Amino acid sequence: MEKKLAYRIKDLVEAGIGSRTTIYELIKDRKLRARKRGASTIILPDDLDQYLKNLPDFHAQVAA
Numbered sequence: 001m002e003k004k005l006a007y008r009i010k011d012l013v014e015a016g017i018g019s020r021t022t023i024y025e026l027i028k029d030r031k032l033r034a035r036k037r038g039a040s041t042i043i044l045p046d047d048l049d050q051y052l053k054n055l056p057d058f059h060a061q062v063a064a
Contacts, residue, residue: 006035006042017048026051 001007001015012023026032031054033047 003045006037006044007048009041009043012043012048 001011004011009020009023012018013020017023018026023032027034027041032043032051034041034043036042
């Protein structure tokens with residue numbers, strides 16, 4: 001994803017972060033910080049980075 005000063009919800013959807021519904025749920029649950037600029041909801045890069053860094057580690061399960 002191209003580094004920008006701020007991302008709109010559609011930018012996160014296009015980057016595969018989640019659906020619009022999922023992103024708004026993350027914001028509502030205070031897992032992803034958002035800000036308002038007029039009517040637009042924006043996410044600052046540092047806030048997106050912090051959300052991604054707080055995701056749990058992936059541990060692959062090996063089939064027995």
